[in-house]
Amino acid sequence: MSIEIRNIQKRFGEFTALDNVSLTVESGELLALLGPSGCGKTTLLRIIAGLETPDAGQVLFAGKDATHTHVSERQVGFVFQHYALFRHMTVFDNVAFGLTVRPRSVRPGREEVRERVMRLLKLVQLDWLADAYPAQLSGGQRQRIALARSLAVEPKVLLLDEPFGALDAKVRKDLRRWLRSLHNDMHITSVFVTHDQEEALEVSDRVVVMDHGHIEQVGTPDEIYDRPATPFVTQFLGDVNLFHGRVDQGHFTLGDFAQPLAEAPAAGGQAVAFVRPHDLEISRAAEGALAHGVVEHIHAVGPIVRVEVAAESSGKPLEAVLTRERYRELALMLGDRVYVRPTRVSVFPAGDAQDYVI
Amino acid sequence: MSSANPASLRTTTESRPVRYALTALALAFVVLFLVIPLVSVFWEAFSKGWGLYREALVEPEALSAIRLTLLTALIAVPFNVVFGVAAAWAIARFEFRGKSLLTTLIDLPFSVSPVVAGMMYVLLFGINTPVGAWLDANGFKVIFAVPGIVLATVFVTFPFVARELIPLMQAQGADEEQAALVLGASGWQTFRRVTLPNIKWGLLYGVILTNARAMGEFGAVSVVSGHIRGETNTIPLHVEILYNEYNFVGAFASASILALLALVTLAAKTFVEWRMTRQHAAARTRTAEARAAA
């Protein structure tokens, strides 16, 4: 089932959580809402679920207006960040809850409930825990039970609020791959909220990047990473070096450096170039250099080496990531004078970038 | 974000009529069982005018009852502070065998009827018991005298301070005290400069409760007092005597002092609770910040 969000507006007192947000979730896709805390992503998810009412705008489920449908009738599955398992019920009763609260006329029989619950528990690989209480489970197990519980009512839409937020790193990685493969099997329209860009890029079909109550960019993980639409998206997706220069006749220029731009900003003038550390090459030759400076720190971290160069022009540290091989080739030492050259830049007019300068 | 959402805006709450009906029912209960009895005490006390009210409070027997009540509280409260701090220090800071037994025994006075509490002192110090007879022969009266009243009061208030401090000190842990010792503080300095500031609001809370109960205790004191007018009557006992003599203005006048004490107690208690939540919240923020920084 597709979800359409039209011009949603939501304020909490003075705080604008969502400012005229529109978005379409295609039927069967797994969509990530990504952004820093306070960007409005959880509010949007709760509005889709019907847990919050928008001040203005519409939510359409499969083309039908559902804005005023009560949450208990929307047939959404919602997995809460802290799982919200019922502590006084066994795992079985938790999963069965959605079936047993149905009106008598449409409530499945005892045997059918049992069968469906056990099928779901098998699906999440926890059928052996049916009689346990939530307090006896690990975080990852609780997460999977919460998921099974929300699936029991055969929701048309599955909504997950920071589904891996409360787990430790190892379990987190396992569980997100598991969720991805589960989605591949079930193809239920799913939306999940996260503040972790790695998680969003790895798991989802499409990513929605949000900030300050509006959508910055919507796209596949590749699009988002390779062609960030705004300075915010560029910076939010990972570490980045900033260079303040100018755009002239389709080129970004800074001192002697000039790089042709495929999609140059329309107007010339002040501009900022963003370069990721692994797109920054270090060399001992001045040719084609964007900046030069002195090597200040070298951190070898496993297969990669992070090198910090104090730029002579601005005095700011630049960060570059090299492979171990390249690092050995260069034979870098602290205090060496080196040149940096970008292999890939994203350029934005200076005004846009100002808010986000680190 | 959702926590900033006031309760009234929750999508998951009862419908308005249900909320209003339940609130009205609860408030009606509060008015019937709490507000009206409280108001009636003052109403009855002043029913015959200010003059009679004042007269009822300045007569010698009333003054003597007030003096005895203050004296009793003045002994019981410091006693409970010393005991409570000592017990909390031992229980919350050390592991020893018999700890849970000690904790249970401290709570024991709460599960004993005040009348039975008073009776136990009569059984121990009464004139026809061995101990009581010996004390009496040496010119020392406990039962039907002030020492008995003080003992019974201490008994019924026994757990208040300890019960407040033990969970508080257990929750705070011994890290700060250990840090103080490592920095070279003596045991006494550690207690005075680290422990005491941390538990002061909890201690004050216990003192407020102890004081209220000490000044208002009726059952236990009634058994050991002997009701000797002008000598062994506390305010509550004085109230009883006047009431039984159909001197309602006098009874309610004395009762109004105790009701006023109750109101002061509630106000002080609310204030201390507010301070404690603030301290608690501040501590929580600090830990959260420390964790975020780590």
Next chain:
Amino acid sequence: MNLISKRHSVLPGFGLAFGVSLFWLGLIVLLPFAALVYTAGGMSWADFVGTVTAERVVASIRLSFGAAAAASVINAVFGFLLAWVLVRYPFPGRRFVDALVDLPFALPTAVAGIALTTLYAPNGWIGRFLEPLGLKVAFTPLGIVVALVFIGLPFVVRTVQPVLEDMEQELEEAATCLGAGRWQIFRRVLFPAVLPALITGATMAFARATGEFGSVIFIAGNIPLVSEIAPLIIISKLDQYDQAGATAVAVVMLAISFLFLFAINALQWWAARRHGAGR
């Protein structure tokens, strides 16, 4: 003999603190209990049984526990309601009402006793409305229940309130998403979670009410076999210098109270074990 073996700790003062605690505990609590046991031990079994099975004594114990049970049921209902409203529904003056809930803890029982008696007497503020209905409260067992409801209210409210406060809103939201209605959420999610606390609070109110004296004595009327409570029997036996008789009644009351204390602890242990302290 190494009954108290302290595990090593760097903090000083264990000996002093432990010594002070034990000394005062012994003097104030244990010694009087020893006197009770000593006196009870001095009675013959036949005397003991004879005393506690006397008609007046049995009636008074039944009254004390019966009225306490009735009061704690009423308190369970209204205490729960009050805690619910205080936690969940904002209304003007909520903080004032919240503070007022502790009034029965703070108001001396004798004051509550004379105030309630005056109110519920046939010519009192409340009694005059009940009189035409044929409802006599003051000087009847009903009056005792009224006094005990007053005394026990904070126990229920103060044990239920924190549990309701800690209840995550997410639980209700989860239940709503799963299609449950308000009443189903209350019955199947909220109430079961609060139930252990509610039972604990009601049991505490009950235990306090069984031994209550000050607030009851005025309103009860103290008619033998009808409205005479057990603590009053103890006092009248003491007044007649029948210390053994008074002790026998006290021992029965204590035994029943301890049974309930034990039940509370067992319940709390069970609830903690089942639902876990950790989330």
